[in-house]
Amino acid sequence: MTTPPILELRGVSKNFGNTLALHNINLEIANGEFLTLLGPSGCGKTTILRILSGFEAPTRGAVFLNGQEITSSPPELRQVNTVFQSYALFPHMSVWDNVAFGLRMQKRPKVEINQRVAEILRRVHLAEYGDRMPRQLSGGQQQRVAIARAIINNPLVLLLDEPFSALDLKLRKQMQFEIKHLQRQIGITFVFVTHDQEEAFAMSDRVVVMNEGTVIQVGSPQEIYEEPESLFVARFVGEINVLEGDIRAARPGGTYQAEVEGVPFILHSRREFAEGETVKVLLRPEDLKVYLEQEKAQQPPFFLGTINETVYKGATVDILRTLDNGKKLQAAEFFNEDDADITYRPGDRVSVTWVEGWEVVLNAEGE
Amino acid sequence: MGAWSKRLYIFLVYCFFYLPLLAMFLYSFNAAKYTTAWGGFSLKWYAALLRNNGLLDAALNSFLVAVCAASLATLLGGLAAVCLKRYSFPGRRALFIGILLLTVSPDIVMGISFLILFIACSVQLGFLTLLVAHTALCAPFVAVTVLARLEEFDEYLIEAARDLGASEAKALLHVLLPLSAPAVAAGWLLSFTLSMDDVLISTFVTGPSFEVLPVRIYSMVRLGVKPDVNALSAIMFALTLSLVLLAQVITQLRRK
Numbered sequence: 178m179t180t181p182p183i184l185e186l187r188g189v190s191k192n193f194g195n196t197l198a199l200h201n202i203n204l205e206i207a208n209g210e211f212l213t214l215l216g217p218s219g220c221g222k223t224t225i226l227r228i229l230s231g232f233e234a235p236t237r238g239a240v241f242l243n244g245q246e247i248t249s250s251p252p253e254l255r256q257v258n259t260v261f262q263s264y265a266l267f268p269h270m271s272v273w274d275n276v277a278f279g280l281r282m283q284k285r286p287k288v289e290i291n292q293r294v295a296e297i298l299r300r301v302h303l304a305e306y307g308d309r310m311p312r313q314l315s316g317g318q319q320q321r322v323a324i325a326r327a328i329i330n331n332p333l334v335l336l337l338d339e340p341f342s343a344l345d346l347k348l349r350k351q352m353q354f355e356i357k358h359l360q361r362q363i364g365i366t367f368v369f370v371t372h373d374q375e376e377a378f379a380m381s382d383r384v385v386v387m388n389e390g391t392v393i394q395v396g397s398p399q400e401i402y403e404e405p406e407s408l409f410v411a412r413f414v415g416e417i418n419v420l421e422g423d424i425r426a427a428r429p430g431g432t433y434q435a436e437v438e439g440v441p442f443i444l445h446s447r448r449e450f451a452e453g454e455t456v457k458v459l460l461r462p463e464d465l466k467v468y469l470e471q472e473k474a475q476q477p478p479f480f481l482g483t484i485n486e487t488v489y490k491g492a493t494v495d496i497l498r499t500l501d502n503g504k505k506l507q508a509a510e511f512f513n514e515d516d517a518d519i520t521y522r523p524g525d526r527v528s529v530t531w532v533e534g535w536e537v538v539l540n541a542e543g544e
Numbered sequence: 545m546g547a548w549s550k551r552l553y554i555f556l557v558y559c560f561f562y563l564p565l566l567a568m569f570l571y572s573f574n575a576a577k578y579t580t581a582w583g584g585f586s587l588k589w590y591a592a593l594l595r596n597n598g599l600l601d602a603a604l605n606s607f608l609v610a611v612c613a614a615s616l617a618t619l620l621g622g623l624a625a626v627c628l629k630r631y632s633f634p635g636r637r638a639l640f641i642g643i644l645l646l647t648v649s650p651d652i653v654m655g656i657s658f659l660i661l662f663i664a665c666s667v668q669l670g671f672l673t674l675l676v677a678h679t680a681l682c683a684p685f686v687a688v689t690v691l692a693r694l695e696e697f698d699e700y701l702i703e704a705a706r707d708l709g710a711s712e713a714k715a716l717l718h719v720l721l722p723l724s725a726p727a728v729a730a731g732w733l734l735s736f737t738l739s740m741d742d743v744l745i746s747t748f749v750t751g752p753s754f755e756v757l758p759v760r761i762y763s764m765v766r767l768g769v770k771p772d773v774n775a776l777s778a779i780m781f782a783l784t785l786s787l788v789l790l791a792q793v794i795t796q797l798r799r800k
């Protein structure tokens with residue numbers, strides 16, 4: 178990063194009594210970035226947001242906003258705003274008054290308030306709803322009010338804590354799109370929290386994968402998905418097959434001769450492995466290639482196995498199969514318009530391989 | 545047939561509740577001196593009330609104590625509710641349980657304990673002692689009422705206000721206060737009625753220098769129910785009823 182980070186956490190830890198909610202978090206967030214904290218429930222995502230907004234003080238460590246330390250400044254003095262999971266709209270105020278609240282607290286002139294509220298309501302497509310009370314709005318509209326109420330204050334950073342969890346799937350997709358669009362338009366830094374990897378990937382520039390109060394991996398959605406650095410990340414961000422392997426010989430250029438589930442394969446990895454080391458070979462279902470045995474057109478190496486079950490998923494078919502050594506694998510195939518009649522039935526004998534180079538090889542100890 | 549028996553049943557239930565009140569109300573207009581027989585319609589007992597200075601003084605005293613005690617109790621109870629809802633502090637749970645306990649503790653126990661306390665501190669029984677006791681009687685009810693209202697709201701409202709630039713004081717003023725106002729008003733009215741018709745505690749904690757209405761009525765009827773007591777009771781009941789209705793209307797309106 179060439180420009181200084183807009184937000185920085187330095188060695189932040191947080192204890193609640195005996196619970197260690199956060200452990201030594203170091204994070205730099207660039208200006209204008211859409212950053213997502215992703216992790217299972219209870220891993221400390223909300224606690225990070227509350228430390229950023231000022232509702233919790235870190236037990237150790239410091240927080241910097243735009244180069245200034247804000248570790249112990251109260252929420253109302255931070256140029257940071259929050260979209261709460263439950264929206265927390267003021268039920269006794271109209272949409273207009275809710276949105277104007279922040280500017281009124283700043284004692285801005287009336288003319289300016291009126292103009293800015295009108296503009297922001299137009300931006301979130303609620304121009305006609307100013308007089309409504311929050312309870313007269315749908316979930317999606319309430320969500321938009323909550324966002325408008327926060328961004329009208331021109332925060333340096335907007336924090337969003339699982340903002341879509343109360344919406345149904347279709348509305349959620351639409352709001353994901355709208356928020357992403359809004360963020361691009363206004364250019365404010367967003368720190369977004371979710372436990373849904375698909376949502377994280379769809380929206381973010383960078384994803385921070387967390388578990389049990391620590392940061393496990395930081396990277397672009399593509400890096401996280403295609404090059405997970407641990408089994409936890411690999412499993413958390415999608416379905417994955419884990420195969421056991423042994424390194425037989427290292428060749429130059431990050432290439433290894435290995436035996437995977439008893440079959441000799443060539444593996445590619447940027448990591449260093451020693452001869453004789455046990456490794457885990459990770460393969461996404463969509464990276465596996467499946468052939469009926471009678472096709473036999475392909476070159477070795479491949480595994481032999483039997484189809485267990487196929488699961489129709491609309492755009493894809495999941496294929497569950499058992500290798501001859503008992504290992505279960507999952508593959509996903511996209512429907513192919515040209516040979517839509519290729520279907521597998523339980524019991525069919527198949528051979529399985531993968532696109533060379535698409536595998537992720539991890540040290541067997543690193544769980 | 546089923547519908548009729550249901551109506552009859554409900555009618556009987558209402559009779560059970562309201563027939564005594566209705567009888568008292570009717571007899572307050574009875575011209576006859578002894579309340580067993582109907583001697584024609586008359587307002588003379590109401591007129592007699594107006595001439596009874598001792599009774600009017602007692603009524604005025606009661607009203608004064610009720611207004612002061614209700615206001616103090618609303619302040620204390622309301623603050624207690626906000627504390628319980630908004631902050632975590634050592635002894636929070638104990639305070640909550642203590643408040644709940646006070647709402648169910650028998651009046652006679654409260655009366656006696658206050659009497660012992662006042663004697664121990666050698667305080668002259670009168671307006672002040674009555675005010676203290678009634679405030680203590682009412683504050684827990686206000687706290688419970690306001691707390692119930694606060695529980696209805698999103699717990700992050702205050703945080704949202706602070707997030708948007710309001711100080712803690714401003715957040716309480718602009719968000720918590722308007723939202724809890726109906727419960728605060730209902731709590732005040734409840735306190736007013738509690739104080740206005742309390743006999744037991746008042747008997748213990750006030751002296752002859754400061755007489756309140758319920759105690760006075762109580763001593764009057766010990767010698768037999770006279771029609772002027774009926775008239776007085778009818779007025780008090782009408783007053784209480786309108787206050788309760790008012791409290792109901794306020795809470796219902798605001799809840800909408």
Ligand SMILES: Nc1ncnc2c1ncn2[C@@H]1O[C@H](COP(=O)(O)OP(=O)(O)O)[C@@H](O)[C@H]1O
Nearest residue numbers: 193196197198217218219220221222223224225
């Ligand atoms: N106020 C609190 N008091 C005690 N423990 C808390 C408090 N807030 C959070 N925790 C604990 O800290 C951990 C992280 O919580 P949280 O940040 O809410 O996780 P997430 O948002 O990722 O689900 C959890 O174990 C939770 O129980």
Ligand SMILES: [Mg+2]
Nearest residue numbers: 219222223224
């Ligand atoms: Mg959370």
